[in-house]
Amino acid sequence: MAEVRRPLRIAALVSGRGSNLQAIIDAIAGGRLSAEIGVVISNVASAAALQRAESQGIPTQVVRNRDFPDREAFDAELTRCIDAHEADLVVLAGFMRLLTPGFVQRFSGRLVNIHPSLLPAFPGLRPHERALEAGVRIHGATVHFVNEETDGGPIIAQAAIPVLADDTPETLAVRVLAQEHRLYPMALQWISEGRLRLENGRVLVNGAESPPLPMIWPG
Known part of the structure; x- marks a missing residue:
């Protein structure tokens, strides 16, 4: 009998309202993401993201950074929690x-992030x-593997939208966030399917540098 492979198990780290977490939850529920969220961990006890997870029966844990003497001790506890839930991927x-x-x-x-x-x-x-x-004319969002550089690491996928003449930081943020909600679950599905590999510091999707999706979406 062929071995049954369990779904990709995600540990999600959150601090705020959790709209991208909700997009991931919705993608799993809708069959667009073959994964399960093993735990949602927050450094903020009042984070709305925790309530989103709890409403779906997803285990949550609060690890407050102020309870630890330094960043290393805090990250050590994060690691313990992630390992305890046998996570394959940290999101x-x-x-x-x-x-x-x-x-x-x-x-x-x-370890992946969206920026x-x-x-x-x-x-x-x-x-x-x-x-x-x-004064850029194109803006958007990026899903990437995390390295030691702030918002660095090999890029997995990007979504871009045109910057409109009357855009403000607030209107631009809203339009980019809508693309984040589409992009993050899709990139995680590629990981779940084993379609990604790292080669010379670049992410290849199905062996090609150019992922199979349009880069510019209506925003």
């Missing part, structure tokens, strides 16, 4: 803490405001 979904090099190395190739810009442009904070200040 950052609005997790507002810098991770230590040791944590990143521990989960190398199994609201077309990396490597505008890493870090205020990406929408900075994009408008720079």
Whole structure:
């Protein structure tokens, strides 16, 4: 009898409202993502993302960074929680803490993030405001493997939208977020299907650098 492979098990790290977490939950429920969320971990006890998970019966855990003497001790507890739930993949979904090099190395190739810009442009904070200040005509979101550089690491997929003449940082954020909700579950499904591999610092999807989707979507 052929071995039955269990679904990709995700540990999601969150700090805020969890809209990308909800997009992942919805994609799993809708059959668009072959995965299960083993645990949702937050450093903020009041994070709305925890309520989203609990309403779906997903285990949650609070690991408050202020309860630990340093970043290394905090990340060690995160690691313990992730391992206790036998996670295959660690998904950052609005997790507002810098991770230590040791944590990143521990989960190398199994740690992914989504950032609201077309990396490597505008890493870090205020990406929408900075994009408008720079006068770019195209903006968007990026799913990437995490490395020790802030919002660095090999790019898995990107979604781009045109910047409109009357855009503000707030309107741009709303339009980019809608694309994040489409992009993140799709990229996670590629990982679930084993369609990705790293080669010379680049992510290949089905052996090709160009992922099979249009890059610019209506925004």
